[in-house]
Amino acid sequence: MAGASVKVAVRVRPFNSREIGKESKCIIQMSGNTTTILNPKQPKENKSFNFDYSYWSHTTVSYHPASTTQLHLQQ
Numbered sequence: 001m002a003g004a005s006v007k008v009a010v011r012v013r014p015f016n017s018r019e020i021g022k023e024s025k026c027i028i029q030m031s032g033n034t035t036t037i038l039n040p041k042q043p044k045e046n047k048s049f050n051f052d053y054s055y056w057s058h059t060t061v062s063y064h065p066a067s068t069t070q071l072h073l074q075q
Helices: 017-023 068-073
Strands: 009-012 030-031 034-037 048-049 053-056
Touching: none
Parallel strands: 009 053
Antiparallel strands: 030 034, 034 048
16 A cells, blocks of 8 residues: 555534533634634643644534534545
């Protein structure tokens, strides 16, 4: 398989009922294919990663969630 490459996708899922019940806060941000994990206790220690595909499915007003169709079309 010389020359073969792997494509990596990441998806931020909606909170489950336990996370909602604990009033969890989302500490992930996405911009294009860059995903950033925010550290609320140490903001200067945020970590950013680049992926081939990034999908936002977390429920907020400012983003449109990725559908299952969108996820499968990228393959």
